[in-house]
Amino acid sequence: MADRGKPSEGKAVRSLWSKDVAAQLWHSTPVKQRSVGSGQPSGPMDRSTNPGFRGSSLDPPDSHSLYSLQETKLPVNDLSGSTIQRQRREIQLLMEELKDREVELNAMATSHHKQHQVWEQDRQTVRMLEQRCARLHEEVQKRNELIGAVTTRMLAVESREEEAQKELSAARQQLCGLQQEQRVIRDRCRDCEEKNQSLSSTVTALSTQVGSLQAREEELSSMLRLKEKDATEAAAQILSLSGRLRDVEALLTESRSQESRLLRDMDDHKRRSKEAKHEASWLKDQVQQQAVQSSTQREEIIRLKQELQLLHRDVALSGEGDSWKDELLDLCRSKQERIMAELHCLRQVCENQRQELQLLHLNQGRAPEALRQKTSESLGEPTCKCVNHQSPSSLGGKTPPPVQDPPYLTQGGGHLSGSSLQRLMDELLVSSEKTDSAGDGGTVQPRHPEGFPWRQQQPNASRVQASPTPPEACPCPSSAPWTA
Known part of the structure; x- marks a missing residue:
């Protein structure tokens, strides 16, 4: 019965060793070690400092070492039982730690998911703002084009106004020239009319003088008298x-x-x-x-x-x-x-x-x-x-009326x-x-x-x-x- 129990104990040691090695391989990051009891100052993974664990190595025990233990030292059973209990405690602690790590990983995953959602929302808002900025930029460009078109139109209108002013000044100058020519022609017509009137009056005067001379030819004596009168009249005319x-x-x-x-x-x-x-x-x-x-x-x-x-x-x-x-x-x-x-x-x-x-x-x-x-x-x-x-006074004593401009x-x-x-x-x-x-x-x-x-x-x-x-x-x- 003792021989049968010893191989079962070896199998248990091997299974615990495989679990411990798997736990050690799974931890990729350093984990805070927990103290098992007051007699163990370090964590359960520090097996080199434990004096009771020095006898049991992590390597799988071979058959020769098991037989030597069975033959020489019987109190090894007590030591193996204590190591198994310790390993069980360590396994329980590792399971608790795994659960804590799982909770932490779940919390981290949820936080990462929330951050990803927030990042997606920010990216959508940034896209919307970029589209809005592009629209505003296009509107500004359209307004600038409208301003340029209006300025060109304004320049064209100004050039037209300047041309109209030039034509207006030229037309006014021509009108003034024509009016001056018309005034000169009117003055000439008036002078000609006055000359005609004076000539007609002189013709009538000459005709009367010719008639008087023909009448006075017969009366030479009366003509001599009239000469004196003519001399006096000539002196008066000279004075005038x-x-x-x-x-x-x-x-x-x-x-x-x-x-x-x-x-x-x-x-x-x-x-x-x-x-x-x-x-x-x-x-x-x-x-x-x-x-x-x-x-x-x-x-x-x-x-x-x-x-x-x-x-x-x-x-x-x-x-x-x-x-x-x-x-x-x-x-x-x-x-x-x-x-x-x-x-x-x-x-x-x-x-x-x-x-x-x-x-x-x-x-x-x-x-x-x-x-x-x-x-x-x-x-x-x-x-x-x-x-x-x-x-x-030789024109018959008639003076022409003063020339006046029309009222308009x-x-x-x-x-x-x-x-x-x-x-x-x-x-x-x-x-x-x-x-x-x-x-x-x-x-x-x-x-x-x-x-x-x-x-x-x-x-x-x-x-x-x-x-x-x-x-x-x-x-x-x-x-x-x-x-x-």
Whole structure:
């Protein structure tokens, strides 16, 4: 019976040894060892320090060692029983540790699964944000294309307006030339009529003189008496002619003084035109400065877009929260809207300055016309006076009535120029409002930047337009008032 029990004990030792080796092979990571009792300071796996475990090695016992143990030492059975109990305890501890490890692995797997789900959600949100950024970028590109098209259209409209202004000035010059020619022809007709009247009166006088001479041929004595009377009449006529000569000299001095005054006025107008040209050049410099500022603002917009792209990349790499991205996008949008509003204000300022330049050009074009009209009026008055004084007493004592202009020529000039100027101003305002509404949709209100000198330049423009009535246009007697 003892021999049968010993092989069974060897089999048990071998099975325990195989389980222990399997447990040791399964633990890939170091595990915290637990103390079995107060007499064992180290864990159950440290078998080299255990004095009772030194006799039993981990190697499978062969038959020779078993027989030697059976023959020589009988108390080995007690030692093997104690080792089996210890190994059982170790196995129980290992099972508990395996269960703990299984729980830890399950918890780790659940945490990994949750992290994977969170990562998937973050990736979906990042994709959605990337798509949204792409849409916004496309919208910005479309808006930029619309702005470019509107600017090209605005340039085309400006070129058309300039051509229309040139044609208008050419037509006005032609009209003034035709009116001057008509005045010259009218004056010539009047002179011819007066000459005809004087010749007819002289013919009648000569016929009467011929009849009187034929009657007086018979009465020589009466003719001698009449010669004395003729001498006295000739002396009176000489006196009257000398008085008229003095009047003509006075009129000549007056005309010379008027000519000098007109020359001074012409010099004053030239000086004003030079000042207006200087103001126009200053306004052009201001427009160029505003264009440079707009180019710098466009460069800043491009730089902000590049920064926005870099920020999107950083956000995609770091995977931070959505609130920070939304705040950055809102900041960039607000900055872009502010820059677009400033650009719109700059465009409106440029339009206002362009309108002021056009008004200055109109005033410059009308100044020489007013000067010509004044000179023609000043030259027409002495001629009329001379014509009135050229009626001698030998023409039958009849003086022709003073020549007067028709009422529509004296009253229609101011109304004509005022209505044409008002219509031109209305057309310019309508065209500028159309271009502004097409460029920005009519949503941004005009806002002038601080420190811009356009407000300071307005008194100069009012100084140029300070005349109470606009200059009179050249009258046209043969047609209705010309409209712009």
